[in-house]
Amino acid sequence: MDASVDRIARPWGSRxxxxxxxxxxxxxxxxxxxxxxxxxxQRWVQAASILHSDGDAMDIAVVDGxxxxxxxxxxxxxxxxxxxxxxxxxxxxxxSPDRLTRPLVRRDGHLTGCDWATAMDRIVARSRELxxxxxxxxxxxxxxxxxxxxxYYTLALLARAGIGTPHLDGNTRLCTAxxxxxxxxxxxxxxxxxxxxxLDHADAIAxxxxxxxxxxxxxxxxxxxxxxxxxxPRLVCVDPRPTxxxxxxxxHLAPRLGTNVALLNALLHEIIxxxxxxxxxxxxxxxxxxxLVSRVKECTPEWAAAIxxxxxxxxxxxxxxxxxxxxxxxxxxxxVYQSHQATAAAVQVNNLHLIRGMLGRPGAGxxxxxxxxxxxxxxxxxxxxxxxxxxxxxxxxxxxxxxxxWNVDPRTIPHYAPPTHAMQMFRYAEQGSIRMLWINGTNPAxxxxxxxxxxxxxxxxxxxxxxxxxxxxxxxxxxDVVLPAATWGEKTGTFTNADRTVHLxxxxxxxxxxxxxxxxxxxxxxxxxxxxxKDGGPLVTWHDPESAFEAWKRCSAGRPxxxxxLTYDRLRGRSGIQWPCTEQxxxxxxxxxxxxxxxxxxxxxxxxxxxxxxxxxDDAVEYRSLNPDGKAMIKAASYLPPHETPDAAYPFQLTTGxxxxxxxxxxxxxxxxxxxxxxxxxxxxxxxxxxxxxGLDEGDLVEVTxxxxxxxxxxxxxxxxxxxLFVPFHxxxxxxxxxxxxxxxxxxxxxxxxTITDWDPVSKQPLFKTAAAALRLVERGNGRSAxxxxxxxxxxxxxxxxxxxxxxxxxxxGQAGDTDGEEGEGNKEDEDGREDREDRGKGQVxxxxx
Ligand SMILES: Nc1nc2c(c(=O)[nH]1)N[C@H]1C(S)=C(S)[C@@H](COP(=O)(O)OP(=O)(O)OC[C@H]3O[C@@H](n4cnc5c(=O)[nH]c(N)nc54)[C@H](O)[C@@H]3O)O[C@H]1N2
Ligand SMILES: Nc1nc2c(c(=O)[nH]1)N[C@H]1C(S)=C(S)[C@@H](COP(=O)(O)OP(=O)(O)OC[C@H]3O[C@@H](n4cnc5c(=O)[nH]c(N)nc54)[C@H](O)[C@@H]3O)O[C@H]1N2
Ligand SMILES: [Mo]
Numbered sequence: 105m106d107a108s109v110d111r112i113a114r115p116w117g118s119r120x121x122x123x124x125x126x127x128x129x130x131x132x133x134x135x136x137x138x139x140x141x142x143x144x145x146q147r148w149v150q151a152a153s154i155l156h157s158d159g160d161a162m163d164i165a166v167v168d169g170x171x172x173x174x175x176x177x178x179x180x181x182x183x184x185x186x187x188x189x190x191x192x193x194x195x196x197x198x199x200s201p202d203r204l205t206r207p208l209v210r211r212d213g214h215l216t217g218c219d220w221a222t223a224m225d226r227i228v229a230r231s232r233e234l235x236x237x238x239x240x241x242x243x244x245x246x247x248x249x250x251x252x253x254x255x256y257y258t259l260a261l262l263a264r265a266g267i268g269t270p271h272l273d274g275n276t277r278l279c280t281a282x283x284x285x286x287x288x289x290x291x292x293x294x295x296x297x298x299x300x301x302x303l304d305h306a307d308a309i310a311x312x313x314x315x316x317x318x319x320x321x322x323x324x325x326x327x328x329x330x331x332x333x334x335x336x337p338r339l340v341c342v343d344p345r346p347t348x349x350x351x352x353x354x355x356h357l358a359p360r361l362g363t364n365v366a367l368l369n370a371l372l373h374e375i376i377x378x379x380x381x382x383x384x385x386x387x388x389x390x391x392x393x394x395x396l397v398s399r400v401k402e403c404t405p406e407w408a409a410a411i412x413x414x415x416x417x418x419x420x421x422x423x424x425x426x427x428x429x430x431x432x433x434x435x436x437x438x439x440v441y442q443s444h445q446a447t448a449a450a451v452q453v454n455n456l457h458l459i460r461g462m463l464g465r466p467g468a469g470x471x472x473x474x475x476x477x478x479x480x481x482x483x484x485x486x487x488x489x490x491x492x493x494x495x496x497x498x499x500x501x502x503x504x505x506x507x508x509x510w511n512v513d514p515r516t517i518p519h520y521a522p523p524t525h526a527m528q529m530f531r532y533a534e535q536g537s538i539r540m541l542w543i544n545g546t547n548p549a550x551x552x553x554x555x556x557x558x559x560x561x562x563x564x565x566x567x568x569x570x571x572x573x574x575x576x577x578x579x580x581x582x583x584d585v586v587l588p589a590a591t592w593g594e595k596t597g598t599f600t601n602a603d604r605t606v607h608l609x610x611x612x613x614x615x616x617x618x619x620x621x622x623x624x625x626x627x628x629x630x631x632x633x634x635x636x637x638k639d640g641g642p643l644v645t646w647h648d649p650e651s652a653f654e655a656w657k658r659c660s661a662g663r664p665x666x667x668x669x670l671t672y673d674r675l676r677g678r679s680g681i682q683w684p685c686t687e688q689x690x691x692x693x694x695x696x697x698x699x700x701x702x703x704x705x706x707x708x709x710x711x712x713x714x715x716x717x718x719x720x721x722d723d724a725v726e727y728r729s730l731n732p733d734g735k736a737m738i739k740a741a742s743y744l745p746p747h748e749t750p751d752a753a754y755p756f757q758l759t760t761g762x763x764x765x766x767x768x769x770x771x772x773x774x775x776x777x778x779x780x781x782x783x784x785x786x787x788x789x790x791x792x793x794x795x796x797x798x799g800l801d802e803g804d805l806v807e808v809t810x811x812x813x814x815x816x817x818x819x820x821x822x823x824x825x826x827x828x829l830f831v832p833f834h835x836x837x838x839x840x841x842x843x844x845x846x847x848x849x850x851x852x853x854x855x856x857x858x859t860i861t862d863w864d865p866v867s868k869q870p871l872f873k874t875a876a877a878a879l880r881l882v883e884r885g886n887g888r889s890a891x892x893x894x895x896x897x898x899x900x901x902x903x904x905x906x907x908x909x910x911x912x913x914x915x916x917x918g919q920a921g922d923t924d925g926e927e928g929e930g931n932k933e934d935e936d937g938r939e940d941r942e943d944r945g946k947g948q949v950x951x952x953x954x
Contacts, residue, residue: 112911118923121332131921132185136173152607157474159601188321197775204588205617244271248545249476252597254652256485266635270518277526282441283472285867286450288711292704298469305467308429313439317348318764346823359412362444362746368452370408374423382461392738399740431467447866448741464698474602489523493663511637525868544572550836553859590615608675705734719865758877786817787890789830803885813857820890
């Protein structure tokens with residue numbers, strides 16, 4: 105069947121049901137801009153999506169040298185041809201007329217256009233001056249999870265061995281630092297154990313703080329297709345909001361914010377109490393089980409019920425599903441990583457899998473999920489606070505090995521202390537020890553917590569700020585030098601999704617004006633700085649994406665993320681391939697830890713681990729005594745209450761996050777008309793009960809205040825748990841009609857005006873998801889409704905109370921494949937979804953306990 109579907113109104117498209125252990129059917133989604141027919145496309149250029157961590161493989165349609173649409177790649181292992189709404193429409197931002205087309209430098213207080221030589225000379229002059237007067241510690245780099253592998257590797261080399269600074273981190277600190285840390289704590293090393301194919305084989309899927317329906321919509325299509333086919337999986341969802349996942353799940357637990365550890369400890373308690381434990385697996389592959397048993401002994405469902413405000417019986421039902429699953433797949437994301445006790449909670453999910461022996465088999469796996477499209481590469485290339493190739497900065501032989509690869513003296517590579525994390529870099533800039541901050545591919549003036557503080561740090565005279573971006577973002581407006589970057593579709597490179605699938609993304613069109621690929625900018629900087637290796641040769645020995653990739657392969661050799669079996673040619677014209685990929689495993693590796701835990705031995709592990717309460721790093725001696733044979737580590741943690749809790753002045757809990765139609769600070773999605781229209785402005789979600797108690801109504805303009813600041817938005821009443829407010833964090837200032845932001849009379853609308861400067865002690869990931877707030881009426885809505893989508897977690901409490909979100913003819917996208925024509929996603933079908941859940945929940949839980 106070939107049909108056109110409004111993919112704003114029906115984000116997940118039509119169903120292609122399939123049964124357990126069967127291959128997921130292909131459905132090829134296509135969107136071509138108005139007036140372009142498939143026959144008029146001159147070239148299709150291979151790429152993968154850069155708007156989430158799935159790596160949906162797609163081809164870019166090129167007509168007369170410009171992008172004219174996209175089409176899913178049928179033969180790719182990740183998406184089997186499907187695309188999500190952001191994949192379908194987001195590319196249009198590339199051609200936005202307000203792209204940066206030439207460098208800008210600040211002259212007499214104003215950013216003015218200049219040529220590349222002028223901009224780069226300024227950067228080089230300041231770098232040299234700071235190196236001479238203050239040393240490498242005066243220079244910091246704040247990068248992203250949205251460049252390509254080749255770019256991160258180059259940046260890591262020039263920052264670590266060229267400048268010699270410990271201050272290099274990514275916005276991955278805000279995103280997947282906890283994923284990486286949780287893997288290190290449990291398995292000694294980063295590296296995703298599971299595979300997306302586990303969705304085809306699992307009989308139970310548990311999602312912890314992960315709104316997969318909106319943030320990885322293509323994998324949600326896969327779940328929906330399983331639910332529509334024979335032998336469907338049972339879903340457990342832990343999320344305080346009524347997401348589509350929650351409404352579809354057999355068991356939905358909606359805990360109070362910041363209580364994930366209490367809930368997980370109760371689940372572990374029940375599984376141990378009912379002895380649904382794989383004792384042989386524990387004995388063969390783990391250390392630490394006894395400690396876990398004693399730590400969760402008192403953590404009954406009744407105990408957790410009081411802390412989490414979830415019925416004890418519901419916790420029991422969830423434990424039943426998790427405990428009786430034959431193949432369990434769990435996913436973890438920001439509801440855990442950005443919440444209180446982030447790493448401790450994420451590690452308890454690993455523990456659940458370790459004690460049940462649910463690893464390394466089809467359907468049995470953990471996905472400590474990523475968020476950004478290339479966050480995996482930031483981590484493995486060492487452009488965050490790690491060394492390249494998951495090398496251990498505390499292990500001298502690992503540092504020496506990296507020095508060999510780079511042909512530098514090991515002392516050149518800073519490893520005397522842990523690499524600086526992003527929140528600490530901003531602190532150093534605030535205090536004045538960092539004097540130059542090079543920001544690329546991230547918009548911290550909207551995405552970091554506590555924005556008034558961030559603005560004041562970035563606006564300091566003594567701090568030289570470089571921003572490398574596509575647009576004049578809120579952050580770029582505070583810069584001393586702005587560099588125009590080319591992006592996805594305009595440059596070639598590789599990146600790796602959340603399940604280790606490496607994709608090649610080819611250049612389809614020319615970048616606008618003088619914009620340059622980030623790789624070229626870094627190479628130019630390295631050349632101008634004349635960085636040398638220990639024999640006096642150039643430090644950076646490559647000159648283009650493919651030679652950078654070949655260099656990275658040498659660095660990755662023998663490490664867990666081994667790329668040596670990959671080439672650009674092998675990645676062209678076929679599916680992406682999962683690392684490790686070597687000569688012995690040319691087709692890649694579906695799952696890690698199929699036989700044994702490979703990377704936890706003291707000699708090879710990436711980290712010696714940390715204390716889950718204080719974050720204090722263990723050393724080699726401690727690690728060796730805990731884990732001499734390199735097994736998986738079961739690390740127990742006690743629940744601690746969140747730091748900021750509601751009181752009389754701030755009676756609500758406040759959390760922040762995403763909506764399906766926007767990506768982060770919307771530099772791309774606000775410039776795609778279909779996506780922008782679906783969610784044009786910020787809103788505030790509140791429960792119907794709280795709204796009634798305060799005399800508030802849908803559409804009222806309200807103000808949300810915390811001790812840090814305030815924002816205004818229209819109210820949407822939803823089925824969110826009472827006592828909780830939710831605000832999407834996408835909305836900064838650049839597109840407000842009144843001007844460019846706080847201070848000029850524009851009412852604040854960025855969620856991060858209100859969030860707190862606080863982070864997880866172990867992963868250093870900021871807490872965007874636990875704060876206390878007040879809510880007040882600013883102005884009656886008088887019949888208006890909030891600009892919030894009705895298709896998603898922000899669906900109104902009373903279905904039909906506000907106009908449905910639709911995209912109209914401009915959002916029609918093709919679907920080719922064996923679909924059953926039933927989208928099952930409109931407002932009407934909501935009801936069906938709910939009934940479905942009732943049946944599935946009751947029937948299956950009882951059935952299993954017999
Ligand atoms: N549409 C869209 N997709 C995206 C992105 C985007 O901006 N837009 N960004 C990408 C990136 S970088 C990331 S990191 C991912 C993030 O993907 P997700 O983590 O799925 O998205 P969030 O909305 O940040 O948070 C998920 C859920 O956490 C819940 N939550 C909040 N506090 C708690 C808590 O204390 N406990 C529990 N259990 N749950 C809680 C929220 O209600 C929310 O539904 O999405 C990726 N995909
Ligand atoms: N309150 C709250 N805050 C949050 C979160 C939350 O849930 N709640 N989530 C956090 C998370 S998980 C994340 S990942 C961050 C995201 O926060 P940011 O990284 O700040 O958000 P983006 O809008 O993705 O910013 C990316 C920037 O890179 C630019 N860009 C895109 N492609 C390229 C390229 O190829 N080269 C260059 N040089 N630039 C490019 C874009 O124009 C954009 O300005 O936000 C974090 N902040
Ligand atoms: Mo993220």
